[in-house]
Each structure stands twice: as structure tokens, then as C-alpha cells.
Amino acid sequence: MRSINVFMRDVGNGLLEISHNSLALLGLAVVVALVFVAGRPDMRHQSETWALGWLQERHVSRAAESDDLTIAAAEPDAVERATAVDPKELTKQQAALAKWISRRYNVALEPIGRLVQEAWTIGHHVGLDPTLILAIAAIESRFNPFAQSAMGAQGLMQVMTRVHVDKYEPFGGSHAAFDPISNLKVGVQVLRECIARAGGLEAGLRWYVGAANLDDDGGYMGKVLSEQDHMKRVAGGGAVPPNAPLGVRKASPAAPAAREASATSTAADIPSSPAQAAEQVALAQ
Known part of the structure; x- marks a missing residue:
């Protein structure tokens, strides 16, 4: 029984150590990738374009699912059609x-x-x-x-x-x-x-x-x-x-x-x- 407890504790400590190291490696990889992209204007532009497109798709998807017409059929540029002035x-x-x-x-x-x-x-x-x-x-x-x-x-x-x-x-x-x-x-x-x-x-x-x-x-x-x-x-x-x-x-x-x-x-x-x-x-x- 004691040997089983020791075994389980060792396995748990090993997994914890591996997870810590993995998270550290993941974080390091993210930092390296960000530094690399920051140094490449073309890649930075592509990344920003992709992120913006993804956010817009999410917004459109959520708007389409909404039952609020002002959201589902929103036109942010509609104000440009208005004949009005301050x-x-x-x-x-x-x-x-x-x-x-x-x-x-x-x-x-x-x-x-x-x-x-x-x-x-x-x-x-x-x-x-x-x-x-x-x-x-x-x-x-x-x-x-x-x-x-x-x-x-x-x-x-x-x-x-x-x-x-x-x-x-x-x-x-x-x-x-x-x-x-x-x-x-x-x-x-x-x-x-x-x-x-x-x-x-x-x-x-x-x-x-x-x-x-x-x-x-x-x-x-x-x-x-x-x-x-x-x-x-x-x-x-x-x-x-x-x-x-x-x-x-x-x-x-x-x-x-x-x-x-x-x-x-x-x-x-x-x-x-x-x-x-x-x-x-x-x-x-």
C-alpha cells in the first residue's frame, strides 16, 4: 500500500513538472513568434488582416443569430445617406x-x-x-x-x-x-x-x-x-x-x-x- 502511494506521488510530481515545462515552452514559443512577426511588416499586416477578418466574421455570425433587427440588419454606413447637418x-x-x-x-x-x-x-x-x-x-x-x-x-x-x-x-x-x-x-x-x-x-x-x-x-x-x-x-x-x-x-x-x-x-x-x-x-x- 505504501509503495502504491509513493508511486502515485512520484507520477503526480512528474506530470506537474512536465506541465510546467510545457507551459513555459509554449509561452516562450509565443514570445519568439511575436518578436519574429513584429520584425516582419508583411507578416504583421497579414496577421492583423486575419485577426480583423475573424472578428468581423464572429460579429456577423452573432448578428445573424440575433432577433434584434437593429443588430441583425445593422448598416454602420447608413448615416452617410442621411441629409442632415449639425x-x-x-x-x-x-x-x-x-x-x-x-x-x-x-x-x-x-x-x-x-x-x-x-x-x-x-x-x-x-x-x-x-x-x-x-x-x-x-x-x-x-x-x-x-x-x-x-x-x-x-x-x-x-x-x-x-x-x-x-x-x-x-x-x-x-x-x-x-x-x-x-x-x-x-x-x-x-x-x-x-x-x-x-x-x-x-x-x-x-x-x-x-x-x-x-x-x-x-x-x-x-x-x-x-x-x-x-x-x-x-x-x-x-x-x-x-x-x-x-x-x-x-x-x-x-x-x-x-x-x-x-x-x-x-x-x-x-x-x-x-x-x-x-x-x-x-x-x-
């Missing part, structure tokens, strides 16, 4: 106007701030007042980037997408009509062409809304200019209640170019409806 990045004028528009039209401040910022950039580039661009967006769509009229005008600036398909090509195609920034840029280009064709801002707005050859534009031009007046006052530091009524500014006497265009129109040129008028104007661009 209000702190806006100038004092832009921030004041963005806040006012946000309250007046019940839309989030961050995306409106981005549109205000873009209107400033585009407006200064093409020589149009940014508040005019924003006033048109307000009257046309109330800042709804997915709006569509009965006539087929789409997006923020209510551009006739099917007519101005070519203008959306630089933005990837006609579906860009529902991207507010792309729609804003295309709308401004259409507006510039309308103003140039009509010979003035007020007449250009009538072309833009498709009422160039009609006696009445439904008050559109007056509404846009009235809303622009509100926005100018806000941007200039003035106080305008968010629920201020939308006045109707009276039109100035028709510009010579507009009168000439009207006088030279034949009966066949006069559209029978606002929808036909809008399409004729768009096709004329």
Missing part, C-alpha cells in the same frame, strides 16, 4: 432660418439645416438669393422630399422629372428626384432657365409653375415672394412668428420680355389646362 456647423444667418423653417413646417432641424446650407452654396454660385430657393421649396412641397403632384412634378422643388430626365443623369438617374439635395440642384437649374427665358424673376416664376401663358398663376408668384420676405427678415435677425400668415405680394408690371412672349403666342400655343401649361413650359427648357 446645426452648430451653420452660420448665424443659416441657423436662425433653419430653426424658423423647422418650426413653421414641422420638420426636423438637422435635415432642414442641410438644405439651408446647400441653398446658400448653390445660390451664391449661380447668383440667386438663397431665400428665394428655400421659399420655392416651401411653397412647392412644404419641404417634403417625396411629394408628387397630380401633374407628375416630384420632390422638394416639384420638378417635372419625366421632362427633365437629362438633368438627373449627372446624379445617377431619375430616381435622384427623391434625393433632396439632387432635386434642389435640378430645381435651381430649371428656375434659372425659366428666368432667363422670361426675362425676369417674376415672369420666370410663372414659367416655373407652368402658368406662362395663363392669365392667372393661382397666386403662386405672390406666395413665393411673400414667403421669401419672411425668410429674409428671419435671416437678417428679424422676428417673424412661425405661424405668420402667408401674404400675397402683388406682381410688378409685366417685363417687356414677358409681354412680348405673351403677345406673340398663337391660339395653338395657349394650353387648355395648368397641367398642359406645365408640360409645355418644361419642354421649352
Whole structure:
């Protein structure tokens, strides 16, 4: 019995000694491998790539098994698609106007701030007042980037997408009509062409809304200019209640170019409806 106990103790001590030595050898091997890899940039890069890939695979595997949709269908880059800006990045004028528009039209401040910022950039580039661009967006769509009229005008600036398909090509195609920034840029280009064709801002707005050859534009031009007046006052530091009524500014006497265009129109040129008028104007661009 004593001999068995001695034997078992000796075997146990031997195993313990071997395990200690094995762990020591393993640790030494790991240290040597790390030093070797650290001295080889190519191997270090491969090791890091492998480790990162393994971690990503584990993350994807766990996400796929999750019943939380925000984890299972997570898109870390989705924020890059958002049309938004930190209000702190806006100038004092832009921030004041963005806040006012946000309250007046019940839309989030961050995306409106981005549109205000873009209107400033585009407006200064093409020589149009940014508040005019924003006033048109307000009257046309109330800042709804997915709006569509009965006539087929789409997006923020209510551009006739099917007519101005070519203008959306630089933005990837006609579906860009529902991207507010792309729609804003295309709308401004259409507006510039309308103003140039009509010979003035007020007449250009009538072309833009498709009422160039009609006696009445439904008050559109007056509404846009009235809303622009509100926005100018806000941007200039003035106080305008968010629920201020939308006045109707009276039109100035028709510009010579507009009168000439009207006088030279034949009966066949006069559209029978606002929808036909809008399409004729768009096709004329």
C-alpha cells in the first residue's frame, strides 16, 4: 500500500513538472513568434488582416443569430445617406432660418439645416438669393422630399422629372428626384432657365409653375415672394412668428420680355389646362 502511494506521488510530481515545462515552452514559443512577426511588416499586416477578418466574421455570425433587427440588419454606413447637418456647423444667418423653417413646417432641424446650407452654396454660385430657393421649396412641397403632384412634378422643388430626365443623369438617374439635395440642384437649374427665358424673376416664376401663358398663376408668384420676405427678415435677425400668415405680394408690371412672349403666342400655343401649361413650359427648357 505504501509503495502504491509513493508511486502515485512520484507520477503526480512528474506530470506537474512536465506541465510546467510545457507551459513555459509554449509561452516562450509565443514570445519568439511575436518578436519574429513584429520584425516582419508583411507578416504583421497579414496577421492583423486575419485577426480583423475573424472578428468581423464572429460579429456577423452573432448578428445573424440575433432577433434584434437593429443588430441583425445593422448598416454602420447608413448615416452617410442621411441629409442632415449639425446645426452648430451653420452660420448665424443659416441657423436662425433653419430653426424658423423647422418650426413653421414641422420638420426636423438637422435635415432642414442641410438644405439651408446647400441653398446658400448653390445660390451664391449661380447668383440667386438663397431665400428665394428655400421659399420655392416651401411653397412647392412644404419641404417634403417625396411629394408628387397630380401633374407628375416630384420632390422638394416639384420638378417635372419625366421632362427633365437629362438633368438627373449627372446624379445617377431619375430616381435622384427623391434625393433632396439632387432635386434642389435640378430645381435651381430649371428656375434659372425659366428666368432667363422670361426675362425676369417674376415672369420666370410663372414659367416655373407652368402658368406662362395663363392669365392667372393661382397666386403662386405672390406666395413665393411673400414667403421669401419672411425668410429674409428671419435671416437678417428679424422676428417673424412661425405661424405668420402667408401674404400675397402683388406682381410688378409685366417685363417687356414677358409681354412680348405673351403677345406673340398663337391660339395653338395657349394650353387648355395648368397641367398642359406645365408640360409645355418644361419642354421649352
